Amino acid sequence: MQAVHVLLRGVLLSLSISLLVLAKDLQECEDLGQGSHLCREIESFEQLSRYVGENWLRVKVVNEHTGIEDEDQEKEFTSLSKLLHLDLSEADGFTLAERGVRDFKALQELNITHCQLEELQEQHFPNASKITNLDVSYNDIQLITGKVMNRLPDLEYGNFSNNLIAEIEPDAFRGLKKLRFLDFTTNEQENITLGENKNLRYLSISNNNVRDFQWCRMRGLPKLEELHLHSNWLENLDMGIFYALPKLRVFNVSNNNLYDIKRTLFMSPDERPPLELLDYSSNNVKVLDDSVFCRLGNLKTLNLWLNQINKIHPRAFLGLFSLQSLQLQGNKISSLPDELFANLTSLEQLDLSRNNIKKLGLRVFGGTILRQLTHLNLSNNYISDLHPLALSSLPFLKELRLGRNKLVSLDLRMFAPLRRLQLLTIGENRLEEIEPEILNTFERLTHLEINNNRLAFLPDLKASQNLQLLRYISLEGNPWQCLCLDEITAWLDSRRVSYARPSSAYFSGRKPLCVVTPMDKCQRKLEDVRAQGIVESYEKI
Template identity: 60%
Template sequence: MQSRQVLVLVLVSLTISDVRTKDVQECEELSHKNYVCYEIESFEQLQHFVQEDWQSVKIVNGHKAIESDDQILDKMSKLRQLDLSEAGGVSLGERGLRDLIALQQLNLSHNELDELHAKHFADNASLVSLDVSHNDLQFIGRTLMKQLSNLVYANFSNNAIASVEPDAFKGQLYLQHLDLSTNEQENITIGSNANLRYLSISNNNVRDFPWCRLRGLPKLEELHLHSNWLETLDMAIFYSLPRLRVLNVSNNNIYTIQRNLFVGPGPDVSPQLQVLDYSANNVKVLEDELFNRLQHLESLDLHYNQISKISATAFRGLTKLKSLHLQDNSIRQLPDGVFGNLISLQLLDVSKNNIKQISANVFGDRVLRQLSQLDFSHNNIEELHPLAFSSLPYLQQLRLGRNKLISLDIRMFAPLRRLQLLSLSENRLTDIERDVLDTLDKLSELDINNNQLTFLPATFELPQLRRIRIEGNPWQCLCLDELTAWLHGRGVSYASANSAYYSGRKALCVVTPLGQCIRDLEAVRAHRIVESYEEI
């Protein structure tokens, strides 16, 4: 006997070709008192299946929508959860779901609904969670929200909402999560709401957003305004939102970050902000001590702006910052000491800029014990000071790929005893000395592909190495054979079968008339090995 309960109703229909087929309607028990029902055409039909002890129902229709015949649904009055997100469309009629007086969670997403009214729900509805995302709603009114006064979670995202009636959410005493993202709003005033903690108005048409519109939200912790048309931010943000922890204003048209923007809610009170996302804007300059009031900030994202100048003190005061994203900007120079005070920093990404050199003091003279991931790839670095990383002994991942490095100095890597990943791909390296490799005794992953290497030292250690990329170099075939034999013996993965720089499992290489691997750069140049490779 099957362990799950199955209720089946078979409707026999006559097709055009006069062949009888079956449209099977059934409900299956997924877990104790929780059911999924298939091919339900109306709420009245569903009521024939629902038993008194059922708590949760999900409708899954393949080719049908579910409609209301406006009959009383008294047998469904004890349902607590109803999921119609895969019903294929819903028509609520006049009565809607008003008879489901015990309903606490309702998912109406993906149903092409263009309106939602108070009459569709029970008086003093017990709903605490409502998801009406991915529909065609255009308006949210006070009458509807008053009927849903017990909501804790409300998701109105991905609709066509252009208007929210003023103070529509004012009476939501329990509401904590409100998602209005991906709609067509230009202006919105939430009104007083004592418990709201999460608010998203992202991906709308908001151009101006005075923070006074958010007064009355004393517990708001997370605010998402990304993907709008904002050009400036009002100075009063933390006066209006004293508990704000997360602020996302990415993908707008903001040109400047004002120095006084982050003034706290009181003269001696610092903002509580922990996550700040300014990515994908048009910010050009980071001025002196710009973020120094954000003493609790842990994540700062400034990637994909137009930043070309950074003050040496721009990040002063960010002693709790753990991640800093500066990639995809136009940074040409990093001033001395710019990262020196970031004592909690774990990840720094400065890739995809126009940096040409890294000086000895960019990271200051204080040991940054927490920094484990550093990305300088996709720049134009030609000059890397031998002591640039001297204050980073705890670094585990270093990416320097796609630059213009010609040589490596032992002093660059001597402090990096904990390094596990090193990417040097797509530079102009012609030689890597044994002393450099022997300092990397914890290294497990090494990328040296697409340089101008024709050989590696005859012997070196790298005892922890598990993966290496070597393709795209003008290897002498005899040198490459020695290297791959060494890699095979250590069980190191190196083959990139899908790479254009491979022929089968062997990287492309240059056959020389000599009977041994030449490990002398002058001799390599004399035999025009690099030029021969470029002709392959």
């Protein structure tokens, strides 16, 4: 009897231990709600199958101490067959054996990024897989074969970026009738051999080794809308892009070695091809020729920054009547022809910063009101000659950036039309005076930068009826008379306008904010300021 009792206690003890182990195992998977679960330290699909319940839909595996070893075995794990989403991106490695993910028969989304995979094989996927979203980025895959892709007839999104793919079998994606998105960014492709796919909309082969490119290789992609080829080694582009890609809306060839933009590139069977964004930035283009973009009547964004542009034909932008954003910053533009921007009636943003512009003439923007233009950036140039009426056709400007130029004075006629201006930067110029009439035009101004000029005073702000909406002003780096600065800061404090920047050398005491003068009040006559040598005294400190 005692032996039976001991045996019973042993059985109960074993059962208790088993229950504790099972409870511990179950704690490895956390229920996130709505069929989603987070499982930790999963070593195999067999182990995962023990946890997956009837209503599980999505699983993410997070391992810190082990990877997933998919063992070679014929046993089928039926509990995995209803999962819709599997994320192994944080599984710390994944070894695909013979069965691969064949047990995940209902799987629609598979993320196996960062899994140290070297290849994909057809036996890794179930026949007629239901996967629509496949992310295998950040692995070491070298080859994409048609046999593998034919196992994925429902694929819509494929991310193969950040691998070592040097070869794609011809027409590997031909049978994927639902495919819309392919990303091969950061691989080792030298030639584009994608082949045919009737429904592909997005393709990126950026940051590869593509040097030679001909549009005839893209004729099998008649519905392609976005093509990204940035960060390759392209030097020339063949003519007639839209004969091969008649639906193209976005074309990105930034950061290549392209030396020109030819009008023949945009030849099209249609009068107005659908292109809406053209990114030619970070190349070596030097000249914009006559009517080079004239066929691009639907273009909305044109990025030309960081080229070597030093000459622009007066009719270079002819035909761009839908253009909303023109980015020309970081070039070598020294002069702007008359009427250059006059026909850009839809333009909203124009960036000409970081060029060599010395003069802005009367008719650069033409005589027609550009009602849509709200943002103009002319900062970081060498502008010393700014015609008083140069901006007269831009009364709807909200942001005007003129900082870091060589302006000596401001003319009331320039600002009088700009009644909608909200942001103005004129810091780091050579201004000695801002007239009260100019300040009185700033009815809607909220942000004003006048730092690092040669200003020793401002008009009496207490007498100004404007600047009512001002919220920020930069002051430092000017040779302010201390009495004038006290008046300015008192007015700003009373209006709760921000001006002090604790990180600035001026407000931390490392550089002077003002000049002490013998006068008993703020001197607001420029002749007297010059006679006192206030600016020179400040510059010697």
